[in-house]
Structures are given as structure tokens and as C-alpha cells.
Amino acid sequence: MQTKRVLVCGLVQESNSFNPTLATLEDFAEYGIYEGNEILDTDNNRGATIDGMLKVLADEKITVVPAVSMRSISGGPVADDVVEWFLNKTIAAIEQSAKLDGVLVSLHGATMSASSGDVCGDILEKIRQTAGEDVVISASFDLHANITEKIIKNADYVSGYQTYPHLDHYEVGLRAAQLLAAHLNDNPAKVARVEIPMIAPAHGYTTTKGGLAKLMARAENMKNSGKIIDYSIFQVQPWLDTQDMSSTIIITAKDEEIALTVAAELAKDEFDLRHELLGTPLIEISEVIKKALNNKSGKPVVLVDSADSPNAGACGDSAAVLEALLPYRSELKCAVAVTDSAAIDKAFELGVGATADFTLGATIAPKLSNPVVVKNAVVKSLHDGTFYMYGPQERGQLRNIGKTAVLQAGNILINVSYHGKCEGDIAFYRSFGIEPELCDLVCVKACTSFRAGYESISAEICNTNTPGAAGPVLTDMPYEKRPKPMFPFEEITEEHISEAKCYR
Numbered sequence: 001m002q003t004k005r006v007l008v009c010g011l012v013q014e015s016n017s018f019n020p021t022l023a024t025l026e027d028f029a030e031y032g033i034y035e036g037n038e039i040l041d042t043d044n045n046r047g048a049t050i051d052g053m054l055k056v057l058a059d060e061k062i063t064v065v066p067a068v069s070m071r072s073i074s075g076g077p078v079a080d081d082v083v084e085w086f087l088n089k090t091i092a093a094i095e096q097s098a099k100l101d102g103v104l105v106s107l108h109g110a111t112m113s114a115s116s117g118d119v120c121g122d123i124l125e126k127i128r129q130t131a132g133e134d135v136v137i138s139a140s141f142d143l144h145a146n147i148t149e150k151i152i153k154n155a156d157y158v159s160g161y162q163t164y165p166h167l168d169h170y171e172v173g174l175r176a177a178q179l180l181a182a183h184l185n186d187n188p189a190k191v192a193r194v195e196i197p198m199i200a201p202a203h204g205y206t207t208t209k210g211g212l213a214k215l216m217a218r219a220e221n222m223k224n225s226g227k228i229i230d231y232s233i234f235q236v237q238p239w240l241d242t243q244d245m246s247s248t249i250i251i252t253a254k255d256e257e258i259a260l261t262v263a264a265e266l267a268k269d270e271f272d273l274r275h276e277l278l279g280t281p282l283i284e285i286s287e288v289i290k291k292a293l294n295n296k297s298g299k300p301v302v303l304v305d306s307a308d309s310p311n312a313g314a315c316g317d318s319a320a321v322l323e324a325l326l327p328y329r330s331e332l333k334c335a336v337a338v339t340d341s342a343a344i345d346k347a348f349e350l351g352v353g354a355t356a357d358f359t360l361g362a363t364i365a366p367k368l369s370n371p372v373v374v375k376n377a378v379v380k381s382l383h384d385g386t387f388y389m390y391g392p393q394e395r396g397q398l399r400n401i402g403k404t405a406v407l408q409a410g411n412i413l414i415n416v417s418y419h420g421k422c423e424g425d426i427a428f429y430r431s432f433g434i435e436p437e438l439c440d441l442v443c444v445k446a447c448t449s450f451r452a453g454y455e456s457i458s459a460e461i462c463n464t465n466t467p468g469a470a471g472p473v474l475t476d477m478p479y480e481k482r483p484k485p486m487f488p489f490e491e492i493t494e495e496h497i498s499e500a501k502c503y504r
């Protein structure tokens with residue numbers, strides 16, 4: 001018997017419409033672009049989604065046709081030549097391959113480009129057109145994906161992360177590949193999709209507690225009982241300004257009627273959570289400072305600057321929190337971060353131990369925040385910017401934030417880097433000599449990912465009202481293209497939930 005052949009490829013990036021900088025091929029190269037057999041080297045994708053896919057293909061003795069896999073940190077929309085480059089490589093690999101039985105695609109799902117609001121839909125459409133209708137396509141996504149009609153019309157199977165903070169990168173790869181493998185073993189399933197016109201800021205919810213955790217558990221029970229095969233509850237990345245944005249439920253079941261019914265039920269449950277998912281009310285920066293001044297627990301107060309979270313595609317260049325902290329430089333031990341390449345160059349020129357005035361911030365998105373002058377800052381240390389993630393998310397993976405300087409203003413330690421990224425990981429500070437556990441106040445530029453590492457070491461976590469491209473007050477953000485009505489901009493009713501539908 002001839003072995004089955006499955007092509008594997010991936011392009012992963014989360015776009016934020018309000019970040020003015022396009023993500024380039026160099027940004028992807030920095031994170032890793034792997035072609036052909038490089039994809040099979042598990043050192044290149046340790047614990048990542050493609051690793052999970054390869055495990056299933058190996059177990060099923062399916063021949064892997066590796067095409068191209070590329071990933072970048074979240075940021076602005078991607079440059080058009082990134083998508084073109086990926087598609088040229090992938091399409092060539094499909095055309096040059098002997099007959100394929102399936103294609104596995106690792107995607108983010110909230111990827112925009114300079115010219116398209118739905119890069120993942122475009123990719124799947126092109127793969128479908130080239131591979132043909134008989135080839136089984138299964139795609140994996142982030143929980144924050146925007147699962148458009150174009151995506152579901154072109155993919156046979158769709159699976160998304162079931163955790164937030166995201167801890168199941170590998171597992172979603174297993175699921176996507178298992179669905180495909182079952183189909184190739186003459187055990188196909190039906191996939192139902194429902195759209196709910198609602199978005200929520202990423203700091204507002206988690207799958208560790210609250211309504212979304214219960215909803216995930218409910219779906220998991222149905223899976224464990226055998227009623228359904230797979231489920232994904234997508235809370236779309238909210239800082240995507242496109243016409244066809246929505247949160248979606250995807251249910252995979254053997255029986256079409258069951259898939260449709262369960263998808264409609266869970267969509268109603270998600271709709272009911274719309275107010276809760278907006279999160280608890282935000283606290284002002286000055287209030288968080290007061291809490292830190294009064295805190296005697298010996299553990300830090302965490303000020304969540306989610307608006308400037310690079311993980312949510314924001315720029316990491318806001319010094320708004322630093323500005324508010326400066327008057328307390330002699331009283332409070334603080335850790336803050338800002339992306340600022342000019343300040344880094346100046347620090348490297350001056351050298352360790354030098355004292356100077358530094359202007360920090362607002363270098364990437366000058367419309368979103370203001371620069372801040374820090375008088376008499378000492379260049380405490382200089383670094384090449386590489387560090388290992390402490391985790392638990394992506395534990396042990398190597399990151400590079402470019403040249404990094406630690407500046408000290410009184411008791412305030414400032415991590416100044418070329419690229420803010422992975423700022424929710426404790427190693428982002430710790431690796432550069434800043435110990436979060438010894439601070440009174442730690443500013444973390446992340447939405448929810450940081451909780452996995454910070455919750456146990458902090459006195460209190462404060463979601464704070466700060467400026468940035470991932471502004472937590474969605475109704476204050478300058479959306480131009482979003483659909484209407486959409487919650488929380490307009491109140492919606494159950495009638496606005498789409499009908500459950502199977503497309504293939």
C-alpha cells in the first residue's frame with residue numbers, strides 16, 4: 001500500500017491595526033524561517049505547533065512534505081512581500097510534490113497585511129486552489145483568530161488554542177493533525193461555525209477562571225463524552241480593524257446535526273459572557289502607585305500596561321507609566337520597560353556607569369504617547385538582548401530583543417530595548433539584572449500571558465488605563481472598518497448571532 005503524503009507549512013503572526021510599523025521578512029527571519037527539511041529538525045520548533053503535527057504524522061506513518069514555516073512576534077500588519085514570499089514557496093512545494101493527500105497549515109488567524117484584512121483566508125484559498133478539492137486541509141490557529149468565511153470555506157478542519165494564557169501550542173498541532181489523519185483513514189467529520197459580533201480586550205479574560213473557563217470546560221466535557229470530536233472558542237484579537245471581524249465557535253462532530261446544535265448552544269453561552277469578558281474596571285496609574293506605596297506584603301504590585309503590550313501587537317514604546325513613576329524615584333523600587341533604539345545607541349556610546357539625561361519613548365507610534373525626559377539616569381548595564389524564556393509559556397525558548405540597556409533613575413530600573421517582546425515573561429527583566437520579586441512595583445507590558453508567571457509572586461495585579469495600540473478601552477480606539485453592530489460599541493441581541501453552518 002502506498003503511504004499517504006501530507007504537506008506541512010506555517011505562517012504565524014498576530015497583527016494590530018493600530019501599530020503603524022509593517023512587519024517585514026527580517027522580523028520573521030529573526031524569529032526563524034525554516035524551509036524544507038529544516039522544518040523536520042525539532043530543535044527549530046521545540047514544543048511548537050508544527051512539532052505536534054509532525055508527531056501525529058510520524059505515528060500514522062504518513063510521509064511529510066515539508067514546505068516552509070515562519071513566525072514573527074506580534075506587531076503591525078505584515079508587508080505584502082512577506083505573504084507573497086510564503087505563498088510562492090508553499091505553492092511551489094505543492095506543485096513540485098507527487099500527489100498530496102493533505103495539507104497541514106499552522107496559522108495565527110489574526111494576520112493582516114498592507115493590502116488584506118484576511119491573510120489567513122487568502123493563504124488557505126490559494127492552497128485550496130492549487131492543491132485541489134480532494135486534498136484534505138487542516139489548519140491550526142491561535143485562540144485570538146478571526147475565523148472568516150474564507151477560512152472555513154477553504155479548510156476542511158479548523159482548530160484553535162483552548163488556553164489563555166496560551167499553553168497548548170503543541171496540543172493544537174496534535175489536534176489539527178489528528179483530524180486530518182482520521183479523515184485520511186476514512187473517518188471524516190463535519191465542522192460547524194457560528195459568528196458572534198463581539199470583541200473583548202485581551203486583558204479581560206482568561207481560561208483559568210471565570211465564564212470563559214466554564215465554557216471551555218463545558219465543551220471539553222462534550223468532547224470527553226464522545227458527543228463532539230473537537231471544539232474551538234475563538235475570542236478574536238480585538239485590535240484588528242477589518243470589515244469581517246467576529247468572535248466564532250467551531251465545532252467538529254461526526255454528525256452534522258450535532259455539530260450545528262452544539263455550535264449554536266456554545267455561541268449563545270459566549271454571547272451571554274460579553275459583558276464579563278470586558279474585564280474588571282481599569283485602575284488609573286496614580287491609584288496603582290498609591291497601592292505600591294501602601295503595600296507592606298514584601299511582594300510587588302504589578303501594573304499591567306496592556307495597551308502597550310508587544311504580544312498584542314502594540315509598539316512597546318510608551319513611557320507613560322515611567323513618567324508617572326519618576327516623582328517617586330527615591331521611594332519606590334520599580335521595574336519598567338520601553339522600546340527606544342536611539343536611547344540604546346546613546347547608552348552604548350556612553351558606556352556602563354555614565355550618567356546622562358535620556359529622552360525615552362514615543363519613537364514608533366508618536367501619536368499614541370509622549371516622550372519623557374529622565375534626568376540623571378545611570379547606565380547600569382548593557383546587553384546583547386538574548387534570553388531564555390522562564391515560562392511556563394514557551395519555557396526554555398531563546399528570545400532576542402536586540403541591544404538592551406538597563407538605565408537607573410533613583411530606585412527605578414528601566415529596561416530599554418530595541419524590540420520589546422515577550423515582556424510578560426519574568427526573564428524579560430530577570431535576565432538583565434532586574435529582579436521583579438525585589439520591586440515594589442513592576443510594570444508589565446502584556447495582556448494576560450504574564451499571569452502564568454507573575455500571579456504567584458505578586459501582591460496584586462492591576463489592569464491599568466494606559467495609552468497604546470492595544471488600548472484596553474475598545475470604545476476609545478479609532479476603528480474605521482469594523483462591522484456594525486458589534487459589542488461593545490453597540491448592544492447586541494441573540495438575533496445578531498449568525499446561524500450555525502457547515503461549509504464543506
Ligand SMILES: [Zn+2]
Pocket residue numbers: 142143144166
Ligand atoms: Zn493569542
